[in-house]
Amino acid sequence: MTKHSEHVARLKSEILVAGGASPDDVSPVVAVFGEWCGDTIQSGVALAQLPKMFVVFAAVDHKWVNMTALPRIVVENEPARIYHIHTFGGWTINIDFNLPESSQPELERLTALVEAECPAAKYFGVTGVGEGIVWNCVAAGYTNLKFKVKGELHDNPGPTIGKGTTKAAATHPDVVQSIQAFVDECVSEARLQQGLTILDESGLPRSLMSMGYFIKWVQGDVLKEEADTIAANALNERTLIAPIAAKARDWFKQAVAAYT
Numbered sequence: 001m002t003k004h005s006e007h008v009a010r011l012k013s014e015i016l017v018a019g020g021a022s023p024d025d026v027s028p029v030v031a032v033f034g035e036w037c038g039d040t041i042q043s044g045v046a047l048a049q050l051p052k053m054f055v056v057f058a059a060v061d062h063k064w065v066n067m068t069a070l071p072r073i074v075v076e077n078e079p080a081r082i083y084h085i086h087t088f089g090g091w092t093i094n095i096d097f098n099l100p101e102s103s104q105p106e107l108e109r110l111t112a113l114v115e116a117e118c119p120a121a122k123y124f125g126v127t128g129v130g131e132g133i134v135w136n137c138v139a140a141g142y143t144n145l146k147f148k149v150k151g152e153l154h155d156n157p158g159p160t161i162g163k164g165t166t167k168a169a170a171t172h173p174d175v176v177q178s179i180q181a182f183v184d185e186c187v188s189e190a191r192l193q194q195g196l197t198i199l200d201e202s203g204l205p206r207s208l209m210s211m212g213y214f215i216k217w218v219q220g221d222v223l224k225e226e227a228d229t230i231a232a233n234a235l236n237e238r239t240l241i242a243p244i245a246a247k248a249r250d251w252f253k254q255a256v257a258a259y260t
Helices: 002-019 100-116 119-123 173-186 189-201 210-224 225-231 239-260
Strands: 031-037 053-058 082-084 132-138 146-150
Touching: 002 053, 053 173, 100 132, 100 146, 100 210, 119 239, 173 225, 173 239, 189 210, 189 239, 210 225
Parallel strands: 053 082
Antiparallel strands: 031 053, 132 146
């Protein structure tokens, strides 16, 4: 980082200001936290198609700094491939930790969206599978609370909130039955085959690297073309996203295996 020393010095000053200290204070130790990603760091995700980069997600001097107080223009350095985590978007959700199960469907829905298409890779014009979402609590006094949710492709049974074994939020059996019937009927073989044709027309390979694009197309096509059916059966699109993705994912993996 010696050739980027000017950028590092400016970043330190901004972190001190965001934390309430003087930008000219030379005594504090400033720590910057981030994650290396891209290239060969992790296979099977869209970011693997991009050069390595360092994404800053936290900073601290004498206290943790709110990342929204650090402008992207200060954190980011394109030649060094350093980026601000907020560059790639974000989500907000209210979680009642006295009743965490109520938040489970929304967490699963957002996780399925990210797994279907990685927002960080999309920023750079690449489409493919994402891993999950890191959630940070922003309520005063609880900003040290963080947890991560991952999609099914990454062998995580689901987001964990609180203590003990994680279980998905309970859904009434009749609703589950209706959702499954809808998915069985509408995520049809013909529609899935059409998804493969869309891949070919888009110039994308029939490989796992295209799975995110495939899943997103199937989800979008089902929700658009079957809108009347969804409304007639009083179904909620949010509860359909994950099961549609699950069926499309399993089918696509088998199709790729047969193709190769």
